[in-house]
Amino acid sequence: MLQQSERPAASTLLIIIAQSARFLIQSAARHGYRVRAADCFADSDSVQHCERFIRLEPITTVSPQQLHETIELLAEGQTAYLIIGTGIEYLYPALTDLPEHIHSTANSAEVCSQVCQPMPWFTLLDSLQLPHPEVTYQPQSTGQWLLKDAAGWGGSHISAEQSISDKSHYLQRHVHGISYSALFVIDAQYQPRLLMFNRQICVDADNGDFRLQTLYNHPELATHQQQAVMDAIMQIQQRLNLRGLNSLDFMVSDTGQLLLLELNPRPSASCQLLPETVDWLHWQIAAPQNLPDIKMSYRLLYHFFAEQMLTIPHDLNWPADFCDLPAPGTIHAEGDPVCSLCIEAPDTIQRFERLEQQCEFFRKKVALRLKNLT
Structure with missing residues (x-):
């Protein structure tokens, strides 16, 4: 394994697996890594950068055995660093039994189980006295609630239904406001370092379509709200011992209340808003001692x-x-x-x-x- 902050060689082999891996693949190729990948779309601007590529069935249907077989097919016995993007919310239980030549860069299965299941996640927030919309694990016949899947992503896991089918689902009070995310990385001293805040806009929330459509940096967010989010991330890190790149989704309600929503324990789509000159995958492989001054366009x-x-x-x-x-x-x-x-x-x-x-x-x-x- 690389030591903290040690620079990976340009010939380092990365195995990237995600629901959609394009931005991870492109960043890796841009900075000279060897790339082998698997995702569910096989977009042309993904496949062209890969030494090998495997198209997956939907991530939610991939079994631990299929994941291990895919990793082995891509690695062919070579030493490689494994990067899991969108989909780790379902795949993390299979990351505890990898071959010795495969080095996972992901958060541990224990950490993922804390943030990818609703009851442990909201219990953690409550124990830290961090604000979030009201949640329940029982069907509701009255009131404005949203059905969410803690293992979902991109807003497609949110609906106005009131039924709860399994332990990953929960109902959350529908609070109107503006949605944001905070992208951060854990440094070599295990401290979170903020990279940027981002604004999130869904397709049509008024008509129940919560799929993420627009994401942009440099949002209007008050200084005291930014500080409150960073304080929350610090408290969460003290409990969870995160690693690598992560993002925290939160919102500011119409009444001005800051509410935490979800933590994504992986490099999120907002990494694409970093300058292309920044090799942020390096931070996923080896925790940085120091971050460079980044001029955000x-x-x-x-x-x-x-x-x-x-x-x-x-x-x-x-x-x-x-x-x-x-x-x-x-x-x-x-x-x-x-x-x-x-x-x-x-x-x-x-x-x-x-x-x-x-x-x-x-x-x-x-x-x-x-x-x-x-």
């Missing part, structure tokens, strides 16, 4: 979803800002994620102007054309 991530069934044509030329590019011939059902935008601009006004320009391209050149092909 104005970045934004935006997800497109299919409004009806569509097939990706073979001669479509995607503009440079687009990512998560489906392979030609890929069929998308209504509601499926199609692709994403990752925009960088010198200020927030130009950031949103560029977003509108690229959304217009998608509407005119992609969505309308795809509609005619179905």
Whole structure:
């Protein structure tokens, strides 16, 4: 294993497994790592950077045995560092029995069990007297509640249903407000170091569609609220002993109350809002002694979803800002994620102007054309 803060060699082999691994793969390739990966989409801008790639069934259906077999097929007996992205919420129990040549960079199974199951997570918050929306584990017939899956991600795990099917599900009081996340890394002294705050916007919360659509850095967040979040992260770290990159989701209610929601024990999508020159995967492999001064530009991530069934044509030329590019011939059902935008601009006004320009391209050149092909 690498010592804390030791620089990994450029030839270091990374095995990356996630529901969608594109941004992890691209960052690894950009900084010279060897990459072998498996995810559920096989986007063209993922596969092209990999020495080997395996397409997975939905992460929620992958058994521990299948995960181990996938890792072994990718590693072929070579020493490698394993990075688990979105999906660790389901996969973490299988990370306790890995071959000696596979070095996991993930949080321990014990830590993941604390934050990926609702009862231990909210019990922890209550013991620390950290505020969160009211939760219950029993069906409710009255009141405004949201059904959540503690092992879910991206907002697709949230609905207005009132039934509870298993121990990973719970009901949370529906509180109106603004959603944020805090991306942080654990340093070599086991202390959390804030990287940035981000604003999260879902597709249409008013009509019950909580899928994450927009994520951007440099949000408007009061200094005392930023400090309260960092204080909460410090307290959580003292109990959990996290490692690597993590993010904490939280919200500020319409009445101004700060409420904690979920902790993602993995490199989250917000890592894409860091400058591309930053090798943040290095921090996942070996805890940093010191962080460099990072000049944060104005970045934004935006997800497109299919409004009806569509097939990706073979001669479509995607503009440079687009990512998560489906392979030609890929069929998308209504509601499926199609692709994403990752925009960088010198200020927030130009950031949103560029977003509108690229959304217009998608509407005119992609969505309308795809509609005619179905």
